[in-house]
Amino acid sequence: MTMHVTMTVNGSEVERDIEPRVLLVHFLREDLGLTGTHWGCDTSNCGTCVVQLDGEPVKSCTVLAAMADGHTVKTVEGLEQGGQLDPIQQGFMEEHGLQCGFCTPGMMLTARALLDRSPNPSEGEIREAISGQICRCTGYATIVRAVQWAAEHEGADAAGGGPTNGQLETEGAHA
Amino acid sequence: MQIPAPFDYARAASVDEAVALLARYGEDARLIAGGHSLLPMMKLRLARPEWLIDINALDELDFIRRDGNRLRIGALTRHRTLLDSDEVRALFPIITDAERVVADPVVRNRGTIGGSLCQADPAEDLSTVCTVLGAEAVIHGANGDRVIGMEDFHRGPYETAVEFDEMLTEVRLPIRERSSSAYEKVERRVGDWAVAAAGAGVTLAEDGTIADIAIGLTAVGVETRVADAEAVLRGRHPSDELIAQAGQAAARAAEPLADQRGSEEYKRHLADALTQRVVRRSIARIQTTGA
Ligand SMILES: Cc1cc2nc3c(=O)[nH]c(=O)nc-3n(C[C@H](O)[C@H](O)[C@H](O)COP(=O)(O)OP(=O)(O)OC[C@H]3O[C@@H](n4cnc5c(N)ncnc54)[C@H](O)[C@@H]3O)c2cc1C
Ligand code: FES
Ligand code: FES
Numbered sequence: 001m002t003m004h005v006t007m008t009v010n011g012s013e014v015e016r017d018i019e020p021r022v023l024l025v026h027f028l029r030e031d032l033g034l035t036g037t038h039w040g041c042d043t044s045n046c047g048t049c050v051v052q053l054d055g056e057p058v059k060s061c062t063v064l065a066a067m068a069d070g071h072t073v074k075t076v077e078g079l080e081q082g083g084q085l086d087p088i089q090q091g092f093m094e095e096h097g098l099q100c101g102f103c104t105p106g107m108m109l110t111a112r113a114l115l116d117r118s119p120n121p122s123e124g125e126i127r128e129a130i131s132g133q134i135c136r137c138t139g140y141a142t143i144v145r146a147v148q149w150a151a152e153h154e155g156a157d158a159a160g161g162g163p164t165n166g167q168l169e170t171e172g173a174h175a
Numbered sequence: 176m177q178i179p180a181p182f183d184y185a186r187a188a189s190v191d192e193a194v195a196l197l198a199r200y201g202e203d204a205r206l207i208a209g210g211h212s213l214l215p216m217m218k219l220r221l222a223r224p225e226w227l228i229d230i231n232a233l234d235e236l237d238f239i240r241r242d243g244n245r246l247r248i249g250a251l252t253r254h255r256t257l258l259d260s261d262e263v264r265a266l267f268p269i270i271t272d273a274e275r276v277v278a279d280p281v282v283r284n285r286g287t288i289g290g291s292l293c294q295a296d297p298a299e300d301l302s303t304v305c306t307v308l309g310a311e312a313v314i315h316g317a318n319g320d321r322v323i324g325m326e327d328f329h330r331g332p333y334e335t336a337v338e339f340d341e342m343l344t345e346v347r348l349p350i351r352e353r354s355s356s357a358y359e360k361v362e363r364r365v366g367d368w369a370v371a372a373a374g375a376g377v378t379l380a381e382d383g384t385i386a387d388i389a390i391g392l393t394a395v396g397v398e399t400r401v402a403d404a405e406a407v408l409r410g411r412h413p414s415d416e417l418i419a420q421a422g423q424a425a426a427r428a429a430e431p432l433a434d435q436r437g438s439e440e441y442k443r444h445l446a447d448a449l450t451q452r453v454v455r456r457s458i459a460r461i462q463t464t465g466a
Binding site: 001 | 176177178179180181182183184186207210211214215218227229231255278279280281282284285365366
């Protein structure tokens, strides 16, 4: 069986015919050519495949592309807006939040979602948010600083700042 | 590259449609909720359903609702929603304790309480929690709903009372006065399954004696409540001495298997120590909230 899926990826609607067993990570990389989303452990443990599904970070090796039909996906390619890096991307650059870069796309999408719901997270909150994702290079310290940099500079440049996903629900709990 | 074997996919628009699809496709069909237990099994070909019925569009199963003296939780409620709920934390802090250590934050965005209970992995945390809280499971089939207790729901590792053409729709938790609860798990690292874990629910009488108590263990070979440990404390004034005896009874009841997470002896030690901690914490919580 093949099926037809339609979803919004980084703001554009895409349609494809796929097999139901295609995982979202492979759909993004192979069908759409968005190879910024990395694929590592294949067992939902490492988090390098994290993308946002309707604004929430998910491990795309453990979501079927079919399950994303009709939904909104954001990948690392969608962080930059109009030639302007997202503050998260800028933060990783300023604070050396990456070395090999393998974990980086997933880290950035989780961090983006964190700042969207909690603009001034504590170090503990940042560490908790990325705790399902493994970095073998940095020791995490610079990733934490990168997210803090982004939190401090968010909104400083209005174009790149602010929530990047219009349909996030506002939940007061973490404000 | 791990990829599931081929299957056909359907998305259910209602609970009745999901159940009708299950009946139509028979034993070869499976529901998929968060998919975070099922898809890994399908990648390893430990599961090979011919049909997947996606229930993620069933918003009517994603709820936490107080209804008189019980809390009702829809089967599609995500771990993350349970963790963030103030109402859940106030009524059943054991759930909040457990949800903090179920998998990791990203997995918790997808995994559901219904998927957890139906997966019935021996190291899964919410089965112990629901058993300790005296939960009832609402199971929906072609002939309507049936409601059963956790003792009947849980049939053993990876086995539940939900038939192939039925689904779990709701979990109901009784709210009791002067009661509280706690859960504690030892894991090797974030996101790992328990080496061992314990949960307790305690109700105190006016005079401070333990009117009722439930104790459960995770990942140490005990699927039911630990009656021997409960019996030590029920009807008594809790003391360090009695709580230590309850811990020892829990360790005796445990039948852990040695594996890469630890030896039998270590896991028995954890059953003892964690039981003592969750009983103490439950009592302390009743005393501080004055509930
Ligand atoms: C890396 C990782 C670490 C994890 N660590 C832990 C942990 O420490 N503790 C823990 O408890 N869990 C852990 N889990 C499991 C996680 O909590 C899962 O999300 C959960 O067990 C299954 O929920 P799900 O919604 O994803 O279920 P699914 O995978 O969608 O389904 C699981 C099973 O339940 C059935 N099912 C689902 N919903 C229903 C329903 N409403 N009625 C009838 N049948 C249904 C499915 O057909 C399937 O057989 C971990 C998972 C991962 C990937
Ligand atoms: S590839 Fe998805 S979590 Fe590792
Ligand atoms: S930068 Fe290499 S794994 Fe994180």
